[in-house]
Amino acid sequence: xxxxxxxxxxxxxxxxxxxxxxxxxxxxxxxxxxxxxxxxxxxxxxxxxxxxxxxxxxxxxxxxxxxxxxxxxxxxxxxxxxxxxxxxxxxxxxxxxxxxxxxxxxxxxxxxxxxxxxxxxxxxxxxxxxxxxxxxxxxxxxxxxxxxxxxxxxxxxxxxxxxxxxxxxxxxxxxxxxxxxxxxxxxxxxxxxxxxxxxxxxxxxxxxxxxxxxxxxxxxxxxxxxxxxxxxxxxxxxxxxxxxxxxxxxxxxxxxxxxxxxxxxxxxxxxxxxxxxxxxxxxxxxxxxxxxxxxxxxxxxxxxxxxxxxxxxxxxxxxxxxxxxxxxxxxxxxxxxxxxxxxxxxxxxxxxxxxxxxxxxxxxxxxxxxxxxxxxxxxxxxxxxxxxxxx
Amino acid sequence: xxxxxxxxxxxxxxxxxxxxxxxxxxxxxxxxxxxxxxxxxxxxxxxxxxxxxxxxxxxxxxxxxxxxxxxxxxxxxxxxxxxxxxxxxxxxxxxxxxxxxxxxxxxxxxxxxxxxxxxxxxxxxxxxxxxxxxxxxxxxxxxxxxxxxxxxxxxxxxxxxxxxxxxxxxxxxxxxxxxxxxxxxxxxxxxxxxxxxxxxxxxxxxxxxxxxxxxxxxxxxxxxxxxxxxxxxxxxxxxxxxxxxxxxxxxxxxxxxxxxxxxxxxxxxxxxxxxxxxxxxxxxxxxxxxxxxxxxxxxxxxxxxxxxxxxxxxxxxxxxxxxxxxxxxxxxxxxxxxxxxxxxxxxxxxxxxxxxxxxxxxxxxxxxxxxxxxxxxxxxxxxxxxxxxxx
Numbered sequence: 001x002x003x004x005x006x007x008x009x010x011x012x013x014x015x016x017x018x019x020x021x022x023x024x025x026x027x028x029x030x031x032x033x034x035x036x037x038x039x040x041x042x043x044x045x046x047x048x049x050x051x052x053x054x055x056x057x058x059x060x061x062x063x064x065x066x067x068x069x070x071x072x073x074x075x076x077x078x079x080x081x082x083x084x085x086x087x088x089x090x091x092x093x094x095x096x097x098x099x100x101x102x103x104x105x106x107x108x109x110x111x112x113x114x115x116x117x118x119x120x121x122x123x124x125x126x127x128x129x130x131x132x133x134x135x136x137x138x139x140x141x142x143x144x145x146x147x148x149x150x151x152x153x154x155x156x157x158x159x160x161x162x163x164x165x166x167x168x169x170x171x172x173x174x175x176x177x178x179x180x181x182x183x184x185x186x187x188x189x190x191x192x193x194x195x196x197x198x199x200x201x202x203x204x205x206x207x208x209x210x211x212x213x214x215x216x217x218x219x220x221x222x223x224x225x226x227x228x229x230x231x232x233x234x235x236x237x238x239x240x241x242x243x244x245x246x247x248x249x250x251x252x253x254x255x256x257x258x259x260x261x262x263x264x265x266x267x268x269x270x271x272x273x274x275x276x277x278x279x280x281x282x283x284x285x286x287x288x289x290x291x292x293x294x295x296x297x298x299x300x301x302x303x304x305x306x307x308x309x310x311x312x313x314x315x316x317x318x319x320x321x322x323x324x325x326x327x328x329x330x331x332x333x334x335x336x337x338x339x340x341x342x343x344x345x346x347x348x349x350x351x352x353x354x355x356x357x358x359x360x361x362x363x364x365x366x367x368x369x370x371x372x373x374x375x376x377x378x379x380x381x382x383x384x385x386x387x388x389x390x391x
Numbered sequence: 392x393x394x395x396x397x398x399x400x401x402x403x404x405x406x407x408x409x410x411x412x413x414x415x416x417x418x419x420x421x422x423x424x425x426x427x428x429x430x431x432x433x434x435x436x437x438x439x440x441x442x443x444x445x446x447x448x449x450x451x452x453x454x455x456x457x458x459x460x461x462x463x464x465x466x467x468x469x470x471x472x473x474x475x476x477x478x479x480x481x482x483x484x485x486x487x488x489x490x491x492x493x494x495x496x497x498x499x500x501x502x503x504x505x506x507x508x509x510x511x512x513x514x515x516x517x518x519x520x521x522x523x524x525x526x527x528x529x530x531x532x533x534x535x536x537x538x539x540x541x542x543x544x545x546x547x548x549x550x551x552x553x554x555x556x557x558x559x560x561x562x563x564x565x566x567x568x569x570x571x572x573x574x575x576x577x578x579x580x581x582x583x584x585x586x587x588x589x590x591x592x593x594x595x596x597x598x599x600x601x602x603x604x605x606x607x608x609x610x611x612x613x614x615x616x617x618x619x620x621x622x623x624x625x626x627x628x629x630x631x632x633x634x635x636x637x638x639x640x641x642x643x644x645x646x647x648x649x650x651x652x653x654x655x656x657x658x659x660x661x662x663x664x665x666x667x668x669x670x671x672x673x674x675x676x677x678x679x680x681x682x683x684x685x686x687x688x689x690x691x692x693x694x695x696x697x698x699x700x701x702x703x704x705x706x707x708x709x710x711x712x713x714x715x716x717x718x719x720x721x722x723x724x725x726x727x728x729x730x731x732x733x734x735x736x737x738x739x740x741x742x743x744x745x746x747x748x749x750x751x752x753x754x755x756x757x758x759x760x761x762x763x764x765x766x767x768x769x770x771x772x773x774x775x776x777x778x779x780x781x782x
Contacts, residue, residue: 001392001491021523053444053471058522060473063638063771067645073657075636077479077772080444080469082451088468091492092483099489100392101482101634131449132412243492245466247454254458266464380454381468
């Protein structure tokens with residue numbers, strides 16, 4: 001079968017855009033991707049989104065965004081996998097082009113969390129949890145992750161100050177990213193003195209509420225990818241070497257081990273196998289750090305760090321510039337931002353640009369390979385994508 | 392590329408199941424499909440659903456249903472395209488197996504409309520419309536379709552009694568269908584004297600509010616399909632010869648022609664082309680009759696009837712037993728029922744069983760080919776699937 005390539009990417013800045021609608025954000029990202037691919041038009045649109053039904057009172061989102069962006073008529077649908085909706089959209093979009101259903105697909109994600117007040121957004125996001133076994137007891141998404149962080153601290157003997165180095169570095173990286181919601185450096189003091197929002201999670205341990213949209217254009221076949229590269233004057237082809245997806249129980253009480261994101265372990269193994277790569281071949285990664293604890297668990301469950309050691313290694317400076325892999329130079333969900341259903345697409349767009357060498361933020365060291373890790377719920381879903389410079 | 396086959400199907404009875412949850416319904420349908428395929432297990436699950444976010448306060452639906460059905464860990468996600476979510480799930484599921492991402496996929500749909508009171512369901516369903524340009528004015532989904540029916544009556548000089556023959560025959564067919572929500576015959580009198588719910592649409596012109604789930608199992612490759620057929624002692628292979636999808640504007644004010652479902656015209660043309668068939672080759676069809684007007688427009692826009700003539704032809708008895716094509720022997724959305732996101736999957740399950748010769752309701756005349764037509768919104772989405780006996 002023919003290979004799949006990423007040939008264009010577009011992102012909006014992430015923020016609280018009370019004056020802009022989801023359709024407006026999506027259109028901007030889609031047309032930026034089209035421009036980035038020398039004018040290449042999509043033949044289908046797949047949209048990752050979590051909260052449009054609740055916060056926007058809007059279903060039919062796929063057709064709505066296609067029409068508003070100037071593509072009335074194209075096949076279009078929404079994919080939902082909670083905060084992992086973007087990664088799931090990449091998975092489905094890859095299948096659309098790989099199968100030959102279409103030759104060019106726009107895989108996008110959009111989220112408009114400021115459509116309601118913040119408490120409504122918090123409630124909508126909590127719907128990632130099991131409504132009959134968790135939500136009904138009044139849990140929030142932050143509350144569930146706090147349970148995980150507390151258990152991790154007790155099991156592996158960490159103090160909460162050990163986690164502060166995650167947001168510290170995310171803010172540093174985001175300060176270079178023109179699309180980031182929080183593009184400013186911070187200090188250990190500010191992090192450690194930020195308000196507790198669900199003990200032991202402090203405000204600075206949590207990704208912010210924000211709006212945004214991202215789109216990547218995927219094509220089937222080296223020839224199409226070369227045509228685009230030629231048209232835009234780039235000589236680097238980026239293959240979407242593999243995509244994978246795995247799930248876990250929604251409710252945490254049913255998990256075998258709260259400190260292992262089994263869907264991440266499984267999806268990573270599958271994606272590497274399909275791409276014919278080993279973990280040591282991965283030069284760059286964007287991992288899903290909805291909370292500090294999530295980003296650190298991701299490093300362990302992908303396999304970049306031994307279990308129980310990610311906070312220590314991270315604090316020592318590992319995974320920074322010049323290391324292998326380099327991680328989250330976008331600023332991560334923490335500081336680039338986390339427009340829920342768009343996040344998985346931002347990650348693929350960022351990895352693509354890092355390989356192509358033109359990411360407009362903190363630059364990786366000419367990576368040949370990149371892995372993106374997007375989860376939904378407390379790792380109820382994991383989607384992995386592996387991108388590779390094609391030679 | 393290898394062909395895709397339908398090898399198993401499972402459906403729940405449709406009804407108002409206040410005592411059953413969506414996960415319960417889905418599990419029943421999935422395991423019926425697995426049993427129907429001789430025990431073949433899926434490697435991924437795609438779920439069509441519209442209203443879980445609003446009525447069940449539940450996202451993460453794909454993983455939730457996978458886990459509850461005994462398949463924790465599998466790739467799983469929800470697809471939303473309003474009332475066309477089931478057809479869109481078939482489209483995405485086809486891509487998953489055709490692309491080689493998995494070898495066996497369970498494509499399902501589930502809807503639990505009795506989770507809230509009926510007015511909540513009506514509101515949730517109205518979210519198929521454009522929230523900023525239509526819903527905000529208080530429209531309902533029935534109201535929008537009433538506009539279309541009135542214009543059709545005025546343009547083509549029909550009386551509303553001409554439309555009564557649609558529900559009349561749907562109820563007749565449904566009386567044979569063990570899965571139908573309304574398995575009972577009715578009379579012209581009952582139809583014509585039923586309450587007006589959105590002039591000129593009467594109660595009996597509208598599909599009922601109901602819960603249900605359906606699943607089909609798709610595999611890639613003739614060999615796998617033959618193995619299943621052998622295991623279950625059937626000698627008929629049913630190919631999913633093509634799938635297609637097209638969209639239109641969400642808001643009706645932007646349509647070129649309210650009396651033509653352009654997404655249906657476009658998706659039908661594409662599906663036939665991909666399957667290498669002409670319309671005259673189609674022996675059997677399940678069309679989307681959310682309202683009487685919708686079913687009749689479907690006949691015209693698929694191309695089975697000239698524009699403006701479907702009500703007359705239908706009244707004359709066309710599309711019944713022995714005609715070509717035979718249409719909606721399930722009883723249609725009108726009387727089999729319309730568990731929104733599951734409907735498109737019910738249709739494919741029914742077409743599959745009609746070709747295999749074991750549909751447990753009103754039987755078609757040994758069809759070799761079948762077309763299913765599932766729409767979302769007022770034909771904002773159309774998904775077409777073409778099934779073919781493989782020889």
